[in-house]
Amino acid sequence: MMLKRLALAGAFGLVASTAMADCAYEPPMEIRSLSAAFEAWNAVTGAWGECGNVNAELDQEFRTKQPSAFAANPSLYHIGGVANGTITPLLNEGTIRPLDDLVAEYGQNLSPNQLIRIDGQIMAVAMMVNTQHLMYRSDILEDLGIEVPTTWDEVLAAAEVIQEAGVVDYPLGGTMKSGWNLAQDFNNMFVGFGGTFVNPDSTPNVNSEAGVQTLEMMMRMTEYMDPEFLVSDSTYVQQQFQQGRIAMANLWASRAAAMNDAAESQVVGLVQTSAAPLAMEGGVPATTLWWDGIVIAANIPDEEAEAAFRLAMEGLDEAMVTANNDAAIWLVPGYQPTEMAEGAIATATASPPPPSYPSSSQMGLMHTALGNELPAFFTGDVSAEEALAAVEAAYTTAAQEAGLLE
Amino acid sequence: MKTRTFLAFVGPSVFLMLLFIAAPLVSVFISSFQVTQPLVEQVTEEVCTPGFLTQTCTTETVTRPILDDDGNIVTQTEWVGFTSYDRVLEPARAWEAISSFDYSALMQIDFWAALRFTLMFTLVTLPLVIGVGLAIALAVNNAARSIRGPIIFVSLLPFIITPVIGALSIRWLFIGDGILVLALEAWLDRDLALFAQAWTIELMMLFYRVWHVAPFAFVIFYAGLQTVNQDTLESAIIDGANRWDRLRYVIVPHLMPLIIFISLIHLMDSYRVFDEIVGFTAQAHVISLQWLTFDFLQPDDAGNRAFSRAAASSMLTMVGIVILLIPLLRRTWRDHKGSSH
Numbered sequence: 001m002m003l004k005r006l007a008l009a010g011a012f013g014l015v016a017s018t019a020m021a022d023c024a025y026e027p028p029m030e031i032r033s034l035s036a037a038f039e040a041w042n043a044v045t046g047a048w049g050e051c052g053n054v055n056a057e058l059d060q061e062f063r064t065k066q067p068s069a070f071a072a073n074p075s076l077y078h079i080g081g082v083a084n085g086t087i088t089p090l091l092n093e094g095t096i097r098p099l100d101d102l103v104a105e106y107g108q109n110l111s112p113n114q115l116i117r118i119d120g121q122i123m124a125v126a127m128m129v130n131t132q133h134l135m136y137r138s139d140i141l142e143d144l145g146i147e148v149p150t151t152w153d154e155v156l157a158a159a160e161v162i163q164e165a166g167v168v169d170y171p172l173g174g175t176m177k178s179g180w181n182l183a184q185d186f187n188n189m190f191v192g193f194g195g196t197f198v199n200p201d202s203t204p205n206v207n208s209e210a211g212v213q214t215l216e217m218m219m220r221m222t223e224y225m226d227p228e229f230l231v232s233d234s235t236y237v238q239q240q241f242q243q244g245r246i247a248m249a250n251l252w253a254s255r256a257a258a259m260n261d262a263a264e265s266q267v268v269g270l271v272q273t274s275a276a277p278l279a280m281e282g283g284v285p286a287t288t289l290w291w292d293g294i295v296i297a298a299n300i301p302d303e304e305a306e307a308a309f310r311l312a313m314e315g316l317d318e319a320m321v322t323a324n325n326d327a328a329i330w331l332v333p334g335y336q337p338t339e340m341a342e343g344a345i346a347t348a349t350a351s352p353p354p355p356s357y358p359s360s361s362q363m364g365l366m367h368t369a370l371g372n373e374l375p376a377f378f379t380g381d382v383s384a385e386e387a388l389a390a391v392e393a394a395y396t397t398a399a400q401e402a403g404l405l406e
Numbered sequence: 407m408k409t410r411t412f413l414a415f416v417g418p419s420v421f422l423m424l425l426f427i428a429a430p431l432v433s434v435f436i437s438s439f440q441v442t443q444p445l446v447e448q449v450t451e452e453v454c455t456p457g458f459l460t461q462t463c464t465t466e467t468v469t470r471p472i473l474d475d476d477g478n479i480v481t482q483t484e485w486v487g488f489t490s491y492d493r494v495l496e497p498a499r500a501w502e503a504i505s506s507f508d509y510s511a512l513m514q515i516d517f518w519a520a521l522r523f524t525l526m527f528t529l530v531t532l533p534l535v536i537g538v539g540l541a542i543a544l545a546v547n548n549a550a551r552s553i554r555g556p557i558i559f560v561s562l563l564p565f566i567i568t569p570v571i572g573a574l575s576i577r578w579l580f581i582g583d584g585i586l587v588l589a590l591e592a593w594l595d596r597d598l599a600l601f602a603q604a605w606t607i608e609l610m611m612l613f614y615r616v617w618h619v620a621p622f623a624f625v626i627f628y629a630g631l632q633t634v635n636q637d638t639l640e641s642a643i644i645d646g647a648n649r650w651d652r653l654r655y656v657i658v659p660h661l662m663p664l665i666i667f668i669s670l671i672h673l674m675d676s677y678r679v680f681d682e683i684v685g686f687t688a689q690a691h692v693i694s695l696q697w698l699t700f701d702f703l704q705p706d707d708a709g710n711r712a713f714s715r716a717a718a719s720s721m722l723t724m725v726g727i728v729i730l731l732i733p734l735l736r737r738t739w740r741d742h743k744g745s746s747h
Contacts, residue, residue, distance in 0.1 A: 067709045084455060089709025094473050113461055117454040126456045178690030200467060227602035228582060230690035236582075245583075291456050298477070331456055348458035356455045356462070361446075361469050364708025372516070372701070375690035379604070381510060390514065397493050402710050403443030404469060 023051035025314050027307040030055055033294075034069060035081020036062050038254055040128050040292065043324035044081075047315040054311065062086070070095035075297035078308035083292045087116075087124060088359045096123060096295040102309040109317060114331050116293060126293035127316050128254075128328035131354070132175070132188055133276040133287060133343040135241065135256065136248045137267065140167055151278045152192075152217055152286065155248060159224040162247050172224040173237040173249035176378070181233050183370035184288075188250065189214040191355055192279025192286025198362045202404045204395045206366070207388035215377055215384040217279065222378060230375055239264075241271060250276060250287070253344035257326045260340070273343025275350055285350050288357040291331070362404060369394040431724075438490055438717035442483040444471035490718035494698075516698055517719070521726070523692045527612065528676045528730065534616045535672055536665060539623020544653075546624070547631045558628075565621035573685025576614050604691035611682040611692075619675070623668050630664045631657070663741070670734050677727050695723045 030053050035041045037058035045056035059065065062081065067089040069076040075095065082090065090096045098121040103110065107125070116124040134149070141148060141158070144165055149155040159171035175181045190197070195210030222229055226240070238255045240246045242265040258264060259271040276287035294312050296305050318334030325336055329344045337345055347354060357363075369391045377387035399405040446469045454463040471479040496515050503511035513519045542561050549557055564572065579586040580600045591598050600606040634657055642652050658665075680696040683689055689697065702716035 063707060064705055067705070085707040088707065089705075092471050092709065093479060094477050113456045113459065115454070116456070117452070117463075119449075119451040119453075129456060129458060177687065182690075202469070226582070227599040229602075231581065231601045231687045289455070289457065329458070331458075345458050353457060353462065359707065360466075361708045361710060364706035364710050368706045368710075376514060379691060382514060386514075398710070398712060401441055401443075401490075401493070401712055401714060403446060 023314055025310050026051050027053050027311050029053070029304060029307060031079065031304075031308050031311050032077045033057065033079035033081065033308075034059065034062050034066060034077045035079075035294075036060055036083075036292070039257065040254065040324070040328035040330075041081055043320060043327045044127065044315040047317070047320040047323075048311055051311055051314055066090065067093060067095070070297050070299070073299040074301075075299040078297055078300055078304055079312055080295045080297065081292065082124060082295050083130075083290055084116075085290065085357050085359045087295065088361065088364065090295060091118065091123065092361065095298050097298040097305060098123060099125065099296060099309065102296070102306060106306075106310050106313055109313065109333065111331065111333055114293070116291070124293045124295045125312070125316070126291040126331050128292050128330050128332075129344065129348060130252060130254050130290040130292060130329065131276065131287050131344055131347050132184075132250050132252055133285075133347045134248065134274045135251050135259070135271055135343065136274070137168075137241075137244075137270050138272045139270045140247045143167070148274050149248075149277055150275070151281070152189075152221075155277050156220055156224070159221075159248065163224060168247045169245040170224060170226045170240075171247050172221055173240045173246035173251070174221060174225050174229055174232060175234050175237055175249075175251065176218075176222070176225075176229045177233040177236070178230050178375040179371040180367065181371075182230070182374055182378075183367045185218065185250075186214060186370050186374060187357070187367070188276070188287045189217055189279055191288060192276075192283055193217075194280070194283055197358065197366050198360075202362055202399060204366065204369075204392040204399075206370070206395075207385065207392050211388045212384045214279075215374075215387065219378070219384075230378060242266060253329055253341070256340040256343070271340075273340055275343060275346035276354065284352050285347050285354045287347060287354050289348055289354055290357055292328075361402065362399065365398045365402060365404070366391075366395050369398060434717045434720055437713060438721050439485055439487060440483050441486045441490065441714045442481050445480045445482060446471050486714070490714040491722070494715050494718045494722065516693065517695075517722070520693045520695045520698045523608070524677060524679060524694045524696075524726075526608075527615070527679050527682075527694070528673060530612055531615045531619070531676055532669060532672055534612075535619050535623050536668060538616060538620040539668070540627050540661075542620065542624040543627035543631055546628055561624055562621045564617050565619070565625075567618070569618060569681040570685055572618055573614055573681050576610060577686050580610060601687075607686055607688045607691050611679075611686055611688065614682060614685075615676060615679070619672065623672075626664050626668055627661060630661045634660050666734055666738060670731060670738075673730050673734070674727055677730060678723065695719065695726065699723065 032055045033045065033048070034057045035045065037060050041058055045058060048054045048056055057077070063086045066080055066082070066086065070080060070090055071093055080090065080096065100122050103115065103122050103125070110125060114126045115122045116126055134155070136148065140162060144161055146158045146161055149158050155172070162168065162171040174185060176185050190206070190210055193210040193213045195208060195214065196205055199205050226232065234252055234255060237246070237249050237251055238258050241249065241251070241259055244266050253273070256273055260268050262268050276285035278284070279286040294316075296308050296312070300308070316332050318332065321330050321332045321334040326338060326340065329337070329341050373390040373394050374387055376382045376390070377384060382390070396405060448467055449470050450465060450467050452463055452465050454461045474480050494517050496517070500512060500515055500518055503515075513522065546554055546557050546561070578584055581587070587598055587600060600610065638656055639652060642656055647655065678696045679694045680700065683692070683694050683697040693701075699716050699719045702712040702719060705711045
């Protein structure tokens with residue numbers, strides 16, 4: 001991480017001297033930003049760097065650091081990179097400012113789709129969408145005469161055929177590392193089965209028919225996976241694809257470009273994407289929609305906020321997207337969807353569409369409870385009902401401690 | 407020594423210990439009996455989020471903390487007695503499991519599962535660290551003088567490596583198609599998945615900890631071996647004591663204070679086992695007490711942290727260490743009193 005940051009800082013140094021002219025706006029004071037460290041953020045912060053006077057910090061631990069850093073007065077950063085899952089603490093603590101005035105003045109190039117409105121006020125500007133959807137080895141499916149699966153039952157049937165043919169180590173990959181990843185995989189399937197996580201009165205609602213169906217489906221999936229699936233995160237699944245060890249997985253759209261990275265991948269051009277499979281007929285695709293974007297801190301002087309916003313707009317322009325077209329499913333005008341983006345776009349435009357990740361204080365607690373309690377089901381220690389009862393118990397304890405439940 | 411001089415000498419360190427050890431401990435102790443909650447309200451909001459082409463707007467009822475005029479969250483702190491300890495220990499559920507001899511039900515409670523692993527880890531690595539450390543020390547002590555330097559250097563290497571890095575490198579040797587897994591698979595002629603079940607992960611963690619800490623024991627023992635009384639050894643030889651007898655009746659009794667010292671340090675360190683859990687991503691299968699505290703403190707995406715349970719869990723960890731150390735401390739105290747007379 002440090003190395004990446006250094007490399008980035010070095011890159012800034014290089015471009016700052018030569019490419020300053022590429023930037024239409026130069027902030028009068030130093031602007032600091034904190035965001036995640038994936039490819040899209042490299043592209044955006046790189047574009048900011050061209051304007052000089054920018055200190056961009058890219059850190060995968062941003063979600064832990066951001067709430068406290070923005071709560072400081074003055075805030076330690078001007079610009080925050082957030083996702084719909086991580087904006088909640090900032091909204092709760094009131095540490096980010098409404099952007100309506102700034103958008104009206106400097107946001108002419110933004111499309112209305114990018115403006116994240118919460119109760120009428122623009123609180124963030126989205127730059128890209130992300131979702132987990134099906135990626136598959138088109139050559140293997142073609143060789144074995146398998147249609148691209150559209151439901152999870154079809155995925156499992158295809159996995160069976162691939163298993164028998166023995167062309168890869170494991171037919172399926174899965175982001176099922178215990179903790180956040182496993183819980184997110186549960187969430188995807190759970191919304192696919194029409195479940196709701198929490199009742200309006202904040203009591204838990206996962207120990208339901210949808211919950212049991214979800215766990216049973218996930219258990220059936222694991223039969224076709226690497227038995228070490230409980231330590232397998234997105235990067236691990238990406239590498240399994242790149243090394244030709246798996247044939248299908250429900251993986252993040254932001255990982256698609258890596259499949260065609262000749263430096264890492266042995267399967268360049270062989271992986272294709274399609275919509276996230278349905279869990280049940282007539283349901284929504286078994287996945288959740290995410291967006292990533294920027295927020296501006298509340299605890300900074302107005303002129304700094306203005307400078308930060310104008311700078312942010314510099315990074316989110318057409319030139320940046322044209323130069324980094326494949327780094328993400330951009331919402332910024334000028335984006336040309338490629339073949340690898342088909343799956344994400346098909347997922348997002350499905351009818352009925354999958355829900356956005358339902359971020360809230362309750363959901364944060366539920367996500368943690370799922371991530372901690374579900375592994376016992378997959379190691380075979382407890383039944384699906386027992387695991388879900390344990391999730392509800394863990395959630396209830398945490399919600400009581402957090403003051404959300406009596 | 408005069409009382410005044412004595413106080414002047416120990417004063418600064420007593421002050422620092424009070425400031426950096428006692429004060430935080432007291433504050434953690436107090437917060438384990440308190441719960442601080444934000445005051446929340448239910449708000450109905452319209453939230454608009456982007457799809458690929460158009461936005462979806464939904465009206466949701468969300469919980470938001472109430473902010474005061476300065477923009478800070480209004481919180482209230484309550485004394486809750488042993489509630490947080492109760493939530494960590496879950497005594498009713500644990501007792502039910504114990505009284506029906508249902509081991510796996512007991513292991514479903516995080517604290518007891520963590521305690522089981524932590525105790526096992528501490529008590530299994532202790533004799534191994536002492537044994538391996540002593541063995542290396544004896545080997546080096548008996549090695550020819552010319553090769554001693556290189557041997558000491560190589561034996562110390564594991565101790566120099568940063569714990570997390572060491573754990574990660576061992577993890578990469580054994581995970582998925584790691585190089586050692588491939589070698590083992592070729593040798594045993596079967597498919598191996600070392601990260602798919604608890605016992606293989608536990609074995610790797612035990613191996614790693616012994617590999618990492620044995621050099622520490624070795625250095626101490628090696629220093630101790632230099633002070634063994636040669637006359638006693640020679641007279642033992644004349645009395646017909648073989649190698650084993652000399653080790654048992656001369657060397658080990660001589661090293662006993664060092665063995666106790668290493669045991670004390672090792673018990674304190676390994677009861678706080680944490681790096682291994684993170685390094686080996688073992689949390690699906692095994693967790694430790696220290697990891698449990700860390701997990702309570704780790705904020706989720708919505709920013710929630712379980713401070714109160716984290717405080718209770720770390721107090722329980724401290725109590726556990728103290729209980730483990732009592733026998734050794736009593737022995738040291740007896741020896742100390744014995745020698746001062």
